[in-house]
Amino acid sequence: MITLITYQAxxxxxxxxxxCVKAMWLLQAADVEWKRDDCNDPRKYPKAKLPAIKDNGQIIGDSHSIQAHLESKGADFWGRADPAARAMGHALIRMAEEHIYFHILLDRWGNEKIWPIIREEYFAAIPALLRRPITGAIRKSTLKGMHAQGLGRFTPEERLRRIEPDLQAIHHVLGDDPFLLGDEPRLPDYSVAAMLGAIIASPLPTGLSERVANDPKLADYAKRVADRMAP
Ligand SMILES: N[C@@H](CCC(=O)N[C@@H](CS)C(=O)NCC(=O)O)C(=O)O
Known part of the structure; x- marks a missing residue:
């Protein structure tokens, strides 16, 4: 039995x-027995991030290493996708995880109205008196990281213009298919749909959450993947 160390629902x-949603969908697609172990402190896991899995005493962190581990046990996340489709899928995964994700982070941590909700939801386990100072420091360091990365220097309106071609790319790759590579959900869907789902699930509307939630093709696609992959 594999244990997934994940942030809470x-x-x-x-x-x-x-x-973590992507990791759950990888485990589902791999058709292995797994259970979740919710955790809100990633510090003792590889790279001090989640998700991670425990399998036979081995701890594996990072969704890509989890993917590789499951593949080494026989999982097939690509089906019959040819090399060109896999290359396209790989590029979509990078777009989702190395660009779209940072828009989600900024919407959550950089928005003055959303941040207090994040603080109370993510960090409910920290005693109330300590919560503001501790989370204030974590927030400062997260936003400093986003400033260094670069996207943190853009206004929400500029970010919206910057992410639009990514959303258009997802539209074009989907075409009339239910999933990115055709009739079945495959590896790129686990990254892309997890990011779109997180955008739509913004606790308060933002320009980005409204853009995606009001786009029937993207919103239906995100829900379709979530429904198909539900544990
Ligand atoms: N490349 C990693 C990214 C994982 C990641 O960024 N996890 C975030 C939550 S969405 C995290 O644990 N952040 C904690 C931190 O940065 O301190 C993967 O694919 O698993």
Missing amino acids: GFGQLSFSPF
Whole structure:
């Protein structure tokens, strides 16, 4: 039995973290027995991030290493996708995880109205008196990281213009298919739909959450993947 160390469920998602949602969908697709162990302190796990899995005493962190581990045990996340489709899928995964994700982070941590909700939901386990100072420091360091990364220097309106081509790319790749690579959910769907789901699940509307939630093709796609992959 594999144990997934994950952030808790929230905002109608299997986890606050789209990477943890992706990991759950990988485990589902791998058709292995697994259970979740909710955790809100990633510090003792690899790279001090979640998701991570425990399998036979081995701890594996990062959704890509989890993917590789499951593949080493026989999982097939690509089906009959040819090399060109896999290359396209790989690029979509990078777009979702290395660009779209940071828009989610900024919507959650950088928005003055949403931040207090995040603080109370994510960090409910920290005693109330200590919660503000501790989470204030975590927030400061997260936003400093986003400033260094670069996206943190953009206004929400600028970010909306910047993410639009990503959303259009998802539209085009989907075409008339239910999933990115055709009739079945595959590896790129686990990243892309997890990010779209997290955007739609914003605890308060933002320009980005409204953009995606009011786009029937993207919203239906995110729900379709979540429904098909539900544990
Ligand atoms: N590349 C990692 C990203 C995982 C990740 O960014 N996890 C975030 C939550 S969404 C995290 O644990 N952040 C804790 C921190 O940065 O301190 C993966 O694919 O699993």
